[in-house]
Amino acid sequence: MRAPLPWRSLFSVGLGLLLLITTVRCTCLSSYSQLLSQLQNQATYLQNPENLLKPYVISRGLGEPPLNESCKEHLEGPGAFPSEEALSTLSRRGLLMTVSATSDRVLSRLEAWKNRFSLPEQLQTAILYLKGLKNNLSCMIGLLKASEPTQASPRTLPPPSLPSPTQGIFQDRLDGCRFLRGYQRFMHSVHQVLSQWGDSRSRRQSSSHQGQGKQAHGSRIRPSVGRVRTARPRAQLRSQS
Template identity: 45%
Template structure:
């Protein structure tokens, strides 16, 4: 693919670092809280993620690699639109330089996701994106007061950082080669084998000589 270079492991390391960077709330959420005068214990307590707005870690972990990449790319595309809305309705251009940086970082992640998807294209995995509903949203309408709009922006950014933490977690679970599936990593396979062995022992079922428990 044009513009893509480097082996699988190098690209994976880049994605892991990018996810770690964007998970950090000091990169966007904390400056937003300061700019919008939301830095009180009560207001911080109200700055919680909308349930279901972003895919959960467990949901992301259950996807194949290609489906995971598709879901993350689609979600980040919606996040970019939300950031544009936030910038237009709540912020002045000079107020939050971190937002422009965040937009560039997201675009960089999406570029690497496209490259990784292309690299994995030779695998037998099929793309089955998870149903995410309307996805991350930022309900900044004229019906909202200024304070409520600020709080909705805070909740949106909170969910974004949590989502990127989940994305980083999944990337760290990926194997060292593109052919190794997250769903069948050696550690998980060993864990399953241990569980089955325990079941056989509890049931006291004899294992024929020369055969291993399956």
């Protein structure tokens, strides 16, 4: 008799199936705020080391020092992921297109691993999340494009290249670990930039309302501008006469 699955596993499987159904149907939410919220939640999930990096490290036998210490992200070169500073310079559509192209590389990498060895449950769920992320990115890009039809093609950042095949199995495992660590940091940067989208709009509206309020308040208490006569002392008047 099989033991029942823990509730966390059931929740992750159920949520993954929901995302998969959404992806297959290619349904799009028409609400900007709902799409943004979903993108932020998916970025939060994919930046969590428990969902990508840690399952890979353990399943590939890299969980013990000094092996884990060798799994460091490539910060320079064609394999490097864009930094938060670079992402913040992009337009909204440019950022989304960059995230989509970069996530394509990660999804391709996971699918290739799936064909070579048995992926742990967390990485299989991550594949579903990536497909759901891709769908929401496409929906948001279309929504922004419809609202700005005359805008030129946005500037994007090139996605990191996939690690080239190596001679040794161990080196190949390290390359995969570094690749996922870089994507984890990348999605943290994406979440940071996305979290400013809603705030920037509300701050502009708030500052506009505050400015109008100050002007209205100032007009009520502003004194009249006219010549004000000052009374001269009587002694000074007598001396002048």
